[in-house]
Amino acid sequence: MSKVHVKICVGTTCFVMGASELQDLEKFLPDDLKDKVEISGAACLGLCRDENYGEAPFVTVDGEPLSNATVNAIVDKIREKL
Template identity: 60%
Template sequence: MQKTKVTICVGTTCYLLGAADLQELETFLPEDLKECVEVIGSHCLGVCKDNQYGNAPFVKVDDELIANATVGAIIEKIYEHRKGE
């Protein structure tokens, strides 16, 4: 199966409002996910402009957008995407 792609927005808004803490995501991945997740940083995804920063930081798991992203929420979403493997 293909690797799950996690895109962390490190545009200035997301970075200040929490993405700085997500940079270490890879170190928090459980053992069974370590090999099958690809984490990349991205420039501004463009979603923060629409809603007053309220929901930053934004992260994409494959093509699905997560608002108010936390390490826990991202990991949960990765499992969801890899279900049925």
């Protein structure tokens, strides 16, 4: 099975708005997801400059932008993708 790719924005806006906590996402993933997800950091994804996308912090899950990202919201989105 291919992995779900999660990109965590570590640009300034997202970092200040809480992405720093998301850096530990890997630790908080439920055990059944740990080997199904690939996590990487990304410089500003450009979403913070586009008012269509809501509030920082942003991540993308398989390319789909998620605003106001929290660990729970990311996990839900990952489950949707699997």
